[in-house]
Amino acid sequence: MRKKGLVVSICFALAATAVLAGCSPEKKAATPPASTANQDAVTINFYHWYNEETGNWSKVIKAFEEKNPGIKVQSKPLVDNVSAPEYLKKLDLMTASGEYMDVVMFHDAGEFAKRVKIGMMEPLDGYLSKDGVDVSKEYLIDPKIDGKYYGLPAKYIIAMIMLNKKQLDEAGLPIPQDWTWKEFAEYAKKLTKGEGPTKTYGAFLRDQYLHYTLNMSGLPQDSYIIKDDSSSNITNPLFKQSLELRNQMENIDKSSVPLSDTISQKLDYRQQFFTGKANMLIAGSWMISEWGNFKPDFEIAWAPYPKNSPSDPAYYARTSGDIIGVAKSSKHKEAAYKFARWFSTEGIVVQGLSLPGWKQADQAKAVDTLIAGTKTPQAVDKKSLMDVLGKSVGSKIVIPPAYGPEVEKAFVDEAQLYLFDKQNVDTTLTKIQEKVQKIMTSNKK
Incomplete structure (x- = not known):
């Protein structure tokens, strides 16, 4: 037991x-x-x-x-x-x-x-x-x-979108100021070009729980599998929308790096973005300066974490730190x-x-310090970055239960079967619900 x-x-x-x-x-x-x-x-x-x-x-x-x-x-x-x-x-x-x-x-x-x-x-x-x-x-x-x-x-870390401004300019796309996940997917299509080994994808999504649940992270609270009241949250329709969004981009539009490549080749998100293999990246604000050993030869633009609907009151994004x-x-x-x-x-x-x-800190000065410490400070579009920091609203911090990693793995395992066309989305969500409930029940014994 x-x-x-x-x-x-x-x-x-x-x-x-x-x-x-x-x-x-x-x-x-x-x-x-x-x-x-x-x-x-x-x-x-x-x-x-x-x-x-x-x-x-x-x-x-x-x-x-x-x-x-x-x-x-x-x-x-x-x-x-x-x-x-x-x-x-x-x-x-x-x-x-x-x-x-x-x-x-x-x-x-x-x-x-x-x-x-x-x-x-x-x-x-x-x-x-x-x-x-x-x-x-x-x-x-x-x-x-x-x-x-x-x-x-x-x-302090808040989720944002990094974009290759050179590729935006070539595609005639403005830096997003007010957008939704639907528009994010449209940008990915327009930023995808080429075929085979030289293909450039519009976006890169990681093999990580948060990247299977993108729409959920745009909620001000109860954005996790388990709600604040310790009940299951899987019935929230945004989980289904999240899976369908990723499936649309990877398997239908072919505008996001295939999950099979990400897993089999152990692709690194920094390498994918900074070498121009993918033109959009969902990342936390740590990426303002934490580039590894890469020196991008293009300007990095920034956009807020997309909304689920144009009528959403704010650009909510998951926070951590x-x-x-x-x-x-x-x-x-x-x-x-x-x-x-x-x-x-x-x-x-x-x-x-x-x-x-700390809210009393001079955020603009902090950003200047971070940019100055990068390998190529001129690569950062500070205006778009400051715009994003100014309009982004941190959602309630998620503090998962002790069995959080277990329910996240259950979610990802079933989501992968869906993305690999082994089962449909409704079957996927049903099986996730069953697994999550079983884990919750066993942890209450």
Whole structure:
């Protein structure tokens, strides 16, 4: 029988991981790190997955310590390869063995929520109340879990569309200002040309849950398979529209890179876009600067996440971002909170590597900093980018249940059968509903 409940399942996973690593899941006596440079200062450790090159930590920590002379911060990247999933594995091992932590950061709201549920994180409401901070008004996303705050938004990500402006100009197409998914599909057709190995596609859709449910992400809330009230959401007609949209583009219009190629050739979305193999890409705002080693020889235009209907009140788009909080095991919670709060506001601006989730930050200045740090700053059409950031509205942040990856896999497995013409769309949705309900039921036992 499946283990009951979120806490049991996650703790079981942590304990199993700890055993495999040769350590006990039982709590051990934890000793805070000793201060080094200043014996009167409190030293806190900050765990994350960014190395110095990708995190700019020396500059960040120096700025914080200058404002807070009684606190020293030690940067603790747990991995060398900037891999958030690998970082989480090591973080779970540390939790299972009772190791000491002060400040912890997460790349995903779902992963953050899992650790909150097992008691890893300290509630911040008392500190926030003392400082007069209203998170829902001060930040672009609201990471509240079960009525409490356990972390604060750092890096802010919102979904947008990247376009090859050179190809837009050649096709006589303007940069989209006000469009729907139907018009997105029409653009893809017009931006597709050639045949065979040299064919250029209008769009590239990834083999990822979100790219099978495009229309759903345009909702202000309840945009996930599971609703906020923990009931199934599969009956929402936008799931069907999402599947039919992707099928139309890939199998009928032939305007999007075939899923079979994406899977068999393990195609990378950056490579597809920056080498001109696909002219439109659905991506988060991290792609303002995170291009990998590519140097595009064309200008990048930006458009808002398309609406489902022209009458939709706003350009809603899925949001996410890094979340930073205080570990329950911290012996210096006040100091840890000060750093987490500062990094989520001034610190993310000092870092200069991401859009800040703090509303008081100068977003235009942040964009200038990001563009200046790219390999070819002249490739970014800043006007269209700022237009998109100005009109995009973040939907309610999705915090999936612990079994979220399981229901997402169930959805993708059936969606692929539909896209490979193995079953029709109605059969696909019926089977998804059955699988999702079975997973939900088994997790309530």
